[in-house]
Amino acid sequence: MDKKSSTPLYWFGILVLVGVVALYIINVILGPLNQDEGWYLLAGINAAQGMDPYKDFAYTQAPLLPYFYGAFSGLWSQAGVLGGRVFTAVLGVLGLFFVSVAAYCLAPKGRKGVAAIVTMSLLGLCPVYSYFTAIPKTYALAGLFVGAGVFSLVSRKRLSFEFAAAFFALAT
16 A cells, blocks of 8 residues: 555545535435426427427526437436435536545645645535536536636636636536
8 A cells, every 4th residue: 555545634534525426326316306307408408309498488587408418318308206315316416526536626735635635525415415416406516517617716827717617607
């Protein structure tokens, strides 16, 4: 075993990751059914079939979610609400990943791993965050775009501000 894999921070990070995954699995399978889940998933299926929100079916949110879920409906639609929950949970975990990496980038040298693990712990192990980013509603997709926007802001790449602005606009 090398020195890095024997540090307490390494094992704490692994423990946090296992806890986050376990909490998402619990919320996907056992989380109480939210009445809106079916409507959001149906909106995605309608968009995949070429229908437009507001024009062809009633929809009360911004139009991105139906188009986004519709683009990936082949991945989740055959499994119904469970498939939608799994897809949504993946979006929630990706948002969590972006925010954790952003914390890693912002932290001072020597504390980067701690910042990423604390960020992942505070969000990913919060039952409310985990539940609301595991059920098909707007939270996971908006969280993904906010996380990508924050990550873009701390990135030192060209056009990072432009990408951040685009991600924040998509989150709205």
